[in-house]
Amino acid sequence: MVRLTHLVQRVFDDASRHHDLTPQQAQLLCRLVDGPVGMTELGRMLHLEKSSVTGLVDRVELRGLITRARSTEDRRAWYVALTEQGERVAVDTHHEVIAQLEKLVGDISTSDRERLISLIAGIIGPQPS
Amino acid sequence: MVRLTHLVQRVFDDASRHHDLTPQQAQLLCRLVDGPVGMTELGRMLHLEKSSVTGLVDRVELRGLITRARSTEDRRAWYVALTEQGERVAVDTHHEVIAQLEKLVGDISTSDRERLISLIAGIIGPQPS
DNA sequence: TATTGTTATACTCTATAACTATA
DNA sequence: TATAGTTATAGAGTATAACAATA
Numbered sequence: 001m002v003r004l005t006h007l008v009q010r011v012f013d014d015a016s017r018h019h020d021l022t023p024q025q026a027q028l029l030c031r032l033v034d035g036p037v038g039m040t041e042l043g044r045m046l047h048l049e050k051s052s053v054t055g056l057v058d059r060v061e062l063r064g065l066i067t068r069a070r071s072t073e074d075r076r077a078w079y080v081a082l083t084e085q086g087e088r089v090a091v092d093t094h095h096e097v098i099a100q101l102e103k104l105v106g107d108i109s110t111s112d113r114e115r116l117i118s119l120i121a122g123i124i125g126p127q128p129s
Numbered sequence: 130m131v132r133l134t135h136l137v138q139r140v141f142d143d144a145s146r147h148h149d150l151t152p153q154q155a156q157l158l159c160r161l162v163d164g165p166v167g168m169t170e171l172g173r174m175l176h177l178e179k180s181s182v183t184g185l186v187d188r189v190e191l192r193g194l195i196t197r198a199r200s201t202e203d204r205r206a207w208y209v210a211l212t213e214q215g216e217r218v219a220v221d222t223h224h225e226v227i228a229q230l231e232k233l234v235g236d237i238s239t240s241d242r243e244r245l246i247s248l249i250a251g252i253i254g255p256q257p258s
Numbered sequence: 259t260a261t262t263g264t265t266a267t268a269c270t271c272t273a274t275a276a277c278t279a280t281a
Numbered sequence: 282t283a284t285a286g287t288t289a290t291a292g293a294g295t296a297t298a299a300c301a302a303t304a
Binding site: 167168169179180182183187200203204205206207 | 261262263264265266
């Protein structure tokens with residue numbers, strides 16, 4: 001299982017590198033595809049301290065892939081959102097990861113694959129990561 | 130599958146932290162449990178440049194968990210080996226990861242678990258990571 | 259010449275602590 | 282006072298390039 005993790009991790013790392021991103025930066029982009037997210041919420045999602053989020057967001061913002069926008073309700077808070085370019089990179093990276101994983105799982109039969117997916121779903125459980 | 134990877138990764142990270150190690154340092158120790166390994170070979174195993182291996186080994190050596198020993202055949206080469214303390218930490222960390230993973234997989238039935246393991250083995254393939 | 263490993267350098271990632279601004 | 286976020290600082294991790302020693 002740990003070896004499977006390394007394999008999947010490498011797929012993700014490689015996909016990130018192809019888009020000239022670090023894995024952490026790619027992870028950040030992936031968390032924004034469903035819409036803007038606040039800094040504190042990002043820290044919770046990525047298991048990072050708030051100062052780490054600041055730095056990570058700073059660097060990705062400098063590359064023009066995301067933007068900060070002040071919250072209208074709470075003037076302390078900021079929302080982080082994908083730029084057009086950021087969305088393109090996020091979607092491309094996601095596609096590449098999916099494609100590579102499908103290639104990885106491609107050898108096993110369809111029924112086995114569905115069985116595997118349901119088993120994994122059982123392990124992961126209902127709570128979102 | 131990516132979410133499963135995050136889960137397993139977190140198990141490994143937590144086990145490392147409990148022994149006051151970074152995940153990379155724990156990874157290094159795990160690669161040495163079967164015996165001493167050369168620097169170049171370590172880089173290949175961990176997918177690191179040789180200079181990165183030098184730094185990682187330096188830091189873990191400073192903690193007294195590993196030692197460098199010169200090769201007898203090739204006087205350019207060094208072998209990295211676990212110290213007694215390093216072996217203890219490596220084994221403990223490995224046990225903790227196994228225990229947590231078993232707890233994670235504990236909810237699914239025995240037959241399902243064996244099925245999962247064989248499926249994963251099929252994905253990983255024969256070549257060692 | 260090629261290989262093994264180190265050093266110098268620069269950047270990313272991360273956490274802790276102190277801080278600012280707003281609630 | 283409490284919360285959202287930043288800044289300052291320090292250390293780990295990583296790669297590239299230049300280097301020394303040995304093959």
